[in-house]
Structure formats: C-alpha cells, structure tokens
Amino acid sequence: MHFDAIIIGSGPAGSACALTAAKAGLSVALIDKSAFPREKLCGGGVTGRAMGYLGQIFGPLPQDDLFLPSDSVRLTYQGRMLSQHENAPVIHMTMRREFDAELHRQAIAAGAQPFAPVRLASIDPGAARITLADGRSLQGGVLIGADGANSAVARSLFGRAFDPAKIGFGLEVELPRTLNPDNTTEIDLGAAEWGYGWVFPKAGSITLGVGGIHARNPEMKTHFRAYLAHHAPDLEDMENIHCKGAFLPFGAYRKIPGKGRVLLAGDAAGLVDPITGEGIAWALKSGHLAGLATIEALAGQGPTAALPAYQRHLAYIHREMEAARRIRALIYARPFQTLFPRALERHPSMGRAYLRLLAGELDYADLGARVLFRLARRLGGSLLPRRAR
Numbered sequence: 001m002h003f004d005a006i007i008i009g010s011g012p013a014g015s016a017c018a019l020t021a022a023k024a025g026l027s028v029a030l031i032d033k034s035a036f037p038r039e040k041l042c043g044g045g046v047t048g049r050a051m052g053y054l055g056q057i058f059g060p061l062p063q064d065d066l067f068l069p070s071d072s073v074r075l076t077y078q079g080r081m082l083s084q085h086e087n088a089p090v091i092h093m094t095m096r097r098e099f100d101a102e103l104h105r106q107a108i109a110a111g112a113q114p115f116a117p118v119r120l121a122s123i124d125p126g127a128a129r130i131t132l133a134d135g136r137s138l139q140g141g142v143l144i145g146a147d148g149a150n151s152a153v154a155r156s157l158f159g160r161a162f163d164p165a166k167i168g169f170g171l172e173v174e175l176p177r178t179l180n181p182d183n184t185t186e187i188d189l190g191a192a193e194w195g196y197g198w199v200f201p202k203a204g205s206i207t208l209g210v211g212g213i214h215a216r217n218p219e220m221k222t223h224f225r226a227y228l229a230h231h232a233p234d235l236e237d238m239e240n241i242h243c244k245g246a247f248l249p250f251g252a253y254r255k256i257p258g259k260g261r262v263l264l265a266g267d268a269a270g271l272v273d274p275i276t277g278e279g280i281a282w283a284l285k286s287g288h289l290a291g292l293a294t295i296e297a298l299a300g301q302g303p304t305a306a307l308p309a310y311q312r313h314l315a316y317i318h319r320e321m322e323a324a325r326r327i328r329a330l331i332y333a334r335p336f337q338t339l340f341p342r343a344l345e346r347h348p349s350m351g352r353a354y355l356r357l358l359a360g361e362l363d364y365a366d367l368g369a370r371v372l373f374r375l376a377r378r379l380g381g382s383l384l385p386r387r388a389r
C-alpha cells in the first residue's frame, strides 16, 4: 500500500497533520496502537494558544461537550498562597480521552485512512516504509512520527527517543470534584524541583499532578504524596491511591526534527514548553506544519524537500523553546529558586504576565527581558550592567 503521507500516532500532533494533508488531497495513513477513545495521561489544560491553533486547523469544536473553562487561578509555593487571579486568561480544561477521539474522528472525516489499533512492527526510515504488527507493509512518500515522548520513530532515527538527563516526568491522579468545587486552577511552583504541581478542575473530577525534570526529582512520588496530602488530608488509604506517571519532553526539543523523508512532530520532536509544560498547542501546530511541509514538498521538489521546509516553518517554535529554556535555567537556578515565587507574590503584575504567557497571549520574547530585568533588580542590580542599574 502506498500513501503520500504515513503518520504514526494520532494524538493532537498526528491528527492535526493528517487532517491538514488529507484536506489538501493527499493520500494519508493514520496509524495508532490504540483504538479511540483511549486514555492519555495529561492535565488536559488547553490554553488560549492551543484554542487558537485548534480553531485554525480543525475549525469549531463542540465546546460545551469537550471543555470546562476556568478563568480563576491560584499561584502557590509549597502550599503557601502567592497570588489569586480572577478574570485570568481562560484555560479550557478537557479530558484527553474525549478530546483526542474528536480530533482523530475529524482527521478520518477529512479523508485520512485509519489503521488502529495496530502497533508498529518495524520502520525502514531510509525507504519511508513501515511494517505493522499484523504483517501489512506500507510505503510512504513522507513518514511523520507523531508517536509521543517515547517515539519509536525517533528511536529508529536517532537510537533513542529522548535524553534521560533532560526528560521530564509527571505523576497524576483523578480525584472527586468536591475537593475543588469552585473551578479554580492551581499551580504550585514549589511542588517539585524544576517543575510544579497542579490542580485542574474538570467537569466531573479534578486532576492533581506533580511534574518536573526527572533527573532532578528522584523522589517524585514523595513530592506527589506531599502535594496530594496537602489537598486531600482526609483521603483514606493514601498509600494505595493509584497515581499514573508519564514522560514529557520538557525543554529538550530536537533542533533537527527528522532525517531524510521522516519528520517528527509534537512530543516526538520534544516540543513541550520547558517552563509551563504545555505540549498540546505545540503538538497541534507542529503537526499542522509537518502536514504543510509534506504538501509543499510533494507538489514541488519531492519528499526529501519536506524536512528543510518543516524546519523553516518551525523556526518560531524553536525560538520560543530556546528562550524558555534559558529563562528556566535562571529562575530555577539555586540563588533564584525562591526569588521567582517571591517576585510573583510581591508583584501581581508578574503573576499576570506568567498567566498571559501560559495562555499564549505573550511569548517569551516579550516576557524574557522583563523577567530577567526584575529578577536582576531584586538581587541589588548585581546582574545588570553598571549603566542600567
């Protein structure tokens, strides 16, 4: 079987890619190891940025069924309140089971041919050919790996899916809605090292989680239990609460997102914001851009032109990832660790800027200089050049 585009993985990145390519008339195979709907461990916080990309790529989605909007945010540090923000930029809370199923459904409706549930058995990246676990063999013009943080496609190209020193890890549990009935989103900047804790309200539950750089949090389960105990002190049988864990490529993006006729998108390309952990927006956008690059290449110079085109399209996202990675190194560095939360506490406008960044109303280029300047001033100006103090 031959397809113009073979897409492995039908999360937000794969479905966005499939829909984009299929709408342009390309023949598309969309492969996933799971049948939809399927579970995906995630806070399910869909930011304003992600909502914008969803609208651009998929058009209007059934809002009431999929999302619970939250515009009230509490920023805390190890349980201590830093600031409370009402009328904050809205985060649309969703359950990934239903959200991803809807995107998958739309990609199929646009003309992509589904292969699910079926696992990948082998990949020949040089020939853009794959074999499925049921024995079928598929030949592609371009192959797109959108198969998440532990990407088999990335492994086939680079030997491993991620760098263990840089990868992030998160633990989550769904709890009764009664523990946080007022729709407030909470972010605790002291719940983990180089990461944070979160309580996200959902229509029928709350999602509580803790995440951060894996190598800096060997005791992530202890952090998780402490955060859980703070929010649910009366929860019986705490030891037997069943939390789940997953990797997220938290600021370890691939500068060259593919090889030859193979492109990587979303988590497989390491496109998760290194400070906020947001990945849905970047998965949608990079999937869409991988689709556009494939369309351009197949209409022009041929499949090998897809990667350079994709890299050009990704330049803005890579700039944002790089800027965020640098700011992260500053705000989490030892001397600054407590300074950032203190600055958020004393200057509500900084908290607001952080939330606008989270929502996609600001980008790091806007925020970076401001944050660095304020932090430097709080250290007595020692970081600023003499003439700027």
Ligand SMILES: Cc1cc2nc3c(=O)[nH]c(=O)nc-3n(C[C@H](O)[C@H](O)[C@H](O)COP(=O)(O)OP(=O)(O)OC[C@H]3O[C@@H](n4cnc5c(N)ncnc54)[C@H](O)[C@@H]3O)c2cc1C
Residues within 6 Å of the ligand: 008, 009, 010, 011, 012, 013, 014, 031, 032, 033, 034, 040, 041, 042, 043, 044, 045, 046, 047, 118, 119, 120, 146, 147, 148, 149, 151, 152, 169, 170, 171, 172, 209, 211, 246, 247, 248, 265, 266, 267, 268, 271, 272, 277, 278, 279, 280, 281, 283
């Ligand atoms: C604990 C946690 C909380 C998070 N919270 C948020 C949040 O609140 N907001 C946010 O924006 N981001 C959040 N993220 C990040 C977000 O979940 C990811 O960035 C996003 O899901 C990436 O989308 P994707 O399409 O690249 O990959 P995925 O959503 O992981 O989809 C990959 C797909 O590939 C399929 N697949 C994998 N391997 C194979 C294979 N071998 N063969 C066939 N199919 C395969 C899988 O079944 C899956 O459907 C969180 C992540 C974690 C771990």
